[in-house]
Amino acid sequence: MEEKLKKEFWKVFNIASFLFITVFFVLPYLVQISTYFHEKSHVRVLNKYNVENYYSFNFLETIPNFFNPGVNKLGITKFNLDQYKNLNKYQRAEINLAGIMSDLRFLFLIGLCLAIINLYTFYKIKFRKDYHLTWVLAVNWILFMWLLALIQITISNVSYNYGDIYQLIKYLKV
Numbered sequence: 001m002e003e004k005l006k007k008e009f010w011k012v013f014n015i016a017s018f019l020f021i022t023v024f025f026v027l028p029y030l031v032q033i034s035t036y037f038h039e040k041s042h043v044r045v046l047n048k049y050n051v052e053n054y055y056s057f058n059f060l061e062t063i064p065n066f067f068n069p070g071v072n073k074l075g076i077t078k079f080n081l082d083q084y085k086n087l088n089k090y091q092r093a094e095i096n097l098a099g100i101m102s103d104l105r106f107l108f109l110i111g112l113c114l115a116i117i118n119l120y121t122f123y124k125i126k127f128r129k130d131y132h133l134t135w136v137l138a139v140n141w142i143l144f145m146w147l148l149a150l151i152q153i154t155i156s157n158v159s160y161n162y163g164d165i166y167q168l169i170k171y172l173k174v
Contacts, residue, residue: 022142028066030146031153032057034106035074038157041098042077046084049091053079089172096168103154110147114140 039055046053057075058065065074084092117140124130157163 018138019141022145025063026142027145027149028063030142031066031149032059032062032074034103034146034150035153037106038099038102039075039077041102042079042095045095045098046077046079049083049087049095051079051083051087051095053077085171092171093168096164099164100154100157103150103157107147107150107154110143110150114143114147117143 036057039057043053043055055075055077062074084095087095117136121133121136121140124133124136158165160166
């Protein structure tokens, strides 16, 4: 009885540890990866139109900044506002929408990976009768959490008053 209790305790402890580590350490850095590509998309288009810019992020503060609701905490592209205002509205729209398009690509890619993993899980259970799915479920969990976080960040970027869409609308009037 005592041995079984110890075994169950370690199962619960391992699962809780895995969840804690993925939510508080792995997920912030996965989101940092997608943020990097989001901002690099802005930089690429800004460079295309010769607008002075730079991208900054603090890799060491990724974890505390991940839990801060501001959209600019994981990384931000700063640029010369006067040069940006001299562009036509289509060029400004291309700059602002580049990051959102990058996010949509990541959402599609993560969704595709989840679909493939779930098809593999179905194959293992239905045809192979193999129920040892620990690593498959772990990867599925991490991808699903990344997908949820990226959906939330993309929605914030579209609706937040410092997000890409709001800034585009603000400067289209100029």
